Amino acid sequence: MPGTILLGIDVETANESAATYARRGVEFLERRGIRATWYVTGRTLARYPALFLEADRSGAVDLQGHTYDHILLKSVLTEVPPGCTVCGRPDVFFKRGASPAEVDADLARCQQVFEDVLGRRARGLTCPWAYYRGLGDRPDLLEIVYAHGFRFLRSFGRDARDGQPVPMEWPPAFYVPQGFPDVLELMIHDYQDDYLFAEFTGAADASGYPAHLRGVADRVAAEGLVWSLCSHDHNCDTPDAFAAKTAWLGDLADYATSLGIRFLTASAYYAERTAGRTVASR
Template identity: 35%
Template sequence: MGTMLIGYDVEWRGARGDGDVTERFLDRVQELHNRLGIPATLFILGQTLERCPQAFQPLVDDPLFDLQQHTYSHQLLKTVYIEDGGRVQVIRGADLDTIRWEVHLTNDLLRDLLGVECIGLTGPWCYYRGLRDRPDILQVLWEEGIRFTRTDGRNEHDYHPVPLDLQPYWYEHVGFPEMLELTIHGWHDCVLRDSLGWQDLDGYVESVKPYIGRAASENKLFSYVQHDWSSIQEDPEMKATEALLRYAQERQLTFMSCREYYELACSMREHREATTSVLRREASR
């Protein structure tokens, strides 16, 4: 069967530019997901929310939409050392105090402006191995109320694609057994579309379909990222996104929001722990 999570990073207003790109995206994504009956998660940049809070209001009461965060000003949690085959690009991660401030402020904004209690975060740019090597960052996120992350979204070259074999995991080995990493598979949509040419919507759809096909045939999770600005660039009606979502429906993938997936993972873990303790009790009799 397989499962698909689609999470959109909503960041144009503030991180990248002005104009009504974010507002147009929000209108379109809500219409599209309601027409298809598919849930989605928005990972919202604090700055973007601050600049157009009214644009997010219709999504607050929409049961198909889960609202989480993407830091306040798009500061990287961890340094990336990107080797794309041609050149090396290094962008430094923020220090722990900055990370705490960014996450705390964005949680406050989500609560104060929209009444949303945030528990999930997509790390700007994403990183190889997520936060498995950074228990110090996980500690800050945990203290700020974050319970699931999408930070593992680059391969060993800090580039793309990320194989579907990388499935969600708990950060238990670094001391956070109740913090879930959801990963991001394949290519980030903007990198893929830029490399194909923004007009090549068919090429984009065909490049993503194999992940959906494999998730269906191997009963895996396909966790995917798009962005507000890239989702409507050269595609104002989001026809490429619609084609991907319809293909996943045809392949009978189950759709969930990231929060729903996290809650399901928690209940499965509790069930497993309960079963294990019963078995232990039985064995010790």
């Protein structure tokens, strides 16, 4: 089996970059015959409802949630690799997570926007910044996301030092030990985007990222792995800027397709993983 890519884009800027991504992104996918999941913040969806409704109906995009206000569900405490600077820090980086009450209120607001704009709730949630172990060590947060209807997550996107890359050997898995057998953690593998590849490798820029990604694709195809791949709508406020931001993604998509790797949306992958299962939901 030549492997699977779950392409997920965080569309979160709630400004012209998000609007341009919505306008150009569908054509980008259709030209390559692939599909993707866009994890959109409620604030972004509320600002550009018509654009995202059109993308949702295109068939190329699976629209899911990324909180309303891009709040962190857990704190991030990153041990910065020697010689690197991450988020402006050379040693340790800390960003505080929201409280469970704040998470509960934010997700309620996010799902209300999905109802208002798309007439449905989101089933998938990318947790901003993503964390080591995802929500695996926080059953209290799993209770909250479950109550709001989320059944597949990208919350596990950092290694044991709360950094990157996330090893490809860690596959998507259900939250069975925590008592949520129908909640699937999709992971975010490798680096979360081109700029984070540069930060965590200490490279001057991301010019080495396309070659790195081709190497990952070779491995995914050879070993039949599932690769949950992430990017963002950052700095996409013009068509030229969109083209520059997605150049590496286009290169990888063409290369992966040539290897026989399939692109699945998160919704399709969740359906595949739960088909025929007899595990009861909570």
